Amino acid sequence: MSLAPRAVLVHRRTEYEELLARHGTHGQAAFFLSSRGRSIDEVVRRHERVAEALRGAAAAVPLTWRNSRVERADLDRFLFGPEDVVVVVGQDGLVANAAKYLTGQPVVGIDTDPGRNPGVLVRHRWTDTAALLRAATGAADRAEELTMVEAVADDTQRLLALNEIYLGPPGHQTARYRIGPADGDDPGEAQASSGVLVGTGTGATGWLRSLWLERGSTTPLPAPRDRRLLWFVREAWPSPATGTSRVSGELGGRQGLRLTVESDRIVVFGDGMESDALELTWGQSVRLGIAGTALRLVT
Incomplete structure (x- = not known):
């Protein structure tokens, strides 16, 4: 009996999460940026777009599938399986970061910030996730093979x-x-x-x-x-x-x-x-x- 597919959501900490890790609270992070003539508002908006894309992509995974998440910093310790469909939620570079640990598993690229990312490898919106997961596991081969x-x-x-x-x-x-x-x-x-x-x-x-x-x-x-x-x-x-x-x-x-x-x-x-x-x-x-x-x- 073969295992059900597993959707593996790959993401990285946002700039806002990095600021919180460094400064402890939203208020301290906001003060740090404002003292340098910058606002935290745009950083928070980008964080919220990433969070929305992660929630939407996770919700699109079929109930019969298994699912998992891995952060960029932990990729070298994560064991990908042959049944995995890898859903990269973030920037083009994150696809490249994940690619070196894969052995032919299909990859779906979700752009969290359209217009700001080039979108060469993350070509889709999170609203397309369900259709892309079906394409990744369907009979027709819907994947481009990029040379490594x-x-x-x-x-x-x-x-x-x-x-x-x-x-x-x-x-x-x-x-x-x-x-x-x-x-x-x-x-x-x-x-x-x-x-x-x-x-x-x-x-x-x-x-x-x-x-x-x-x-x-x-x-x-x-x-x-x-x-x-x-x-x-x-x-x-x-x-x-x-x-x-x-x-x-x-x-x-x-x-x-x-x-x-x-x-x-x-x-x-x-x-x-x-x-x-x-x-x-x-x-x-x-x-x-x-x-x-x-x-x-x-x-």
Whole structure:
């Protein structure tokens, strides 16, 4: 007997909740903002819109389903199951934060602040939740498969990301490593830089695009469903021991990029979640390429 579907509502603390956690009461938070020439009213209104969307999305879950909630800060400790339908209530970035912990479960994106969020991944209003849940579990496949990027270390540690993966120093030091193709006998080029970014078509509206523009790259940016990645080295430094001839490229199909660490420590994290990073030390290597898993975004 198969389990009933489970709706997992993913959310994050609002700005208002963060203010209350820091200042204790509404009055103290309001005084803190007013003393700096700002009003708490708009913050409260945004909080109320999020609360309304969460209540509405929860109420739309069928009575025969199971349901659960998880906050962004707890995603790395939450166990998603194969029967789950993930309902992300918030901003586009929250979809990316959840994506790295999924293995093909359908995702519904609910925009809590239309007009303020770009709505690239959270494309729907909470009033559409019931219809989207039916679409997610219906016979017809109503999901777009968005390409993801993965990093696999030589000790089997693995990291997934929807927008981009960054590899670099944990602070403001210089990262030293050797970079080259993942397959073949090419030893790669020794480099010193502030890090390497490998991004997808979904990430092509953010950090990846800024590097692409800065370099004046003529390689077309990938679309979210393209099985193609772009990578850029940030601020590579030329010296007698380090080069700058391999600072950008494209990965498609089974192609991979290999980075071998030649400094004390390098961190590898995805979609801005540095709190959930891989840590690599001198001599370790990591392979980057297109992930076998895609984000299934319900439309």
